[in-house]
Amino acid sequence: MSTSPLPGDDQTGRFVVQPNGRVRPLSPHLQIWRWHVTMAASILNRLTGGALSVGAVLVFLWLLALAFGPDAYATFTGWMGSPLGLAVWFGLTLALCLHLAGGVRHLIWDAGHGLSPRTADALSWASMIGGGVIAVAFWALLFTSGRIAL
Numbered sequence: 001m002s003t004s005p006l007p008g009d010d011q012t013g014r015f016v017v018q019p020n021g022r023v024r025p026l027s028p029h030l031q032i033w034r035w036h037v038t039m040a041a042s043i044l045n046r047l048t049g050g051a052l053s054v055g056a057v058l059v060f061l062w063l064l065a066l067a068f069g070p071d072a073y074a075t076f077t078g079w080m081g082s083p084l085g086l087a088v089w090f091g092l093t094l095a096l097c098l099h100l101a102g103g104v105r106h107l108i109w110d111a112g113h114g115l116s117p118r119t120a121d122a123l124s125w126a127s128m129i130g131g132g133v134i135a136v137a138f139w140a141l142l143f144t145s146g147r148i149a150l
Helices: 037-067 071-082 083-110 117-144
Strands: 015-017 022-026
Touching: 015 037, 037 071, 037 117, 071 083, 083 117
Parallel strands: none
Antiparallel strands: 015 022
16 A cells, blocks of 8 residues: 555646545546446436436326316326326336336346346346337337327
């Protein structure tokens, strides 16, 4: 463990002296790392988790409208049945499917499978594409069955 001054009077800012006097390199940041699909899948999983929090609020508002009677419920379903409301519900369905597929990917990794770089990349692509396909198929089924119409 080096307690000497920064290596070669470092002018790059890549090293820092810790409070205990040890010289350590700074951790690399996004500018340093090469972008790869597992990174994108991880970020997407976090974003969809946040979107699902918003979705939980919308479900709560739906239940609240149901509790306040037929007029409140009709107003809520009028808003959420509009093209903009359907786009919001589709986005939440997409977030749910992507988050679920990402969770399955993590479950596979937690079991100790698919950890090689090639397999991890393939699982990441499969979770992102599969989640999107499931969401689109679900909404296609809703439209073709006549349960939802624009």
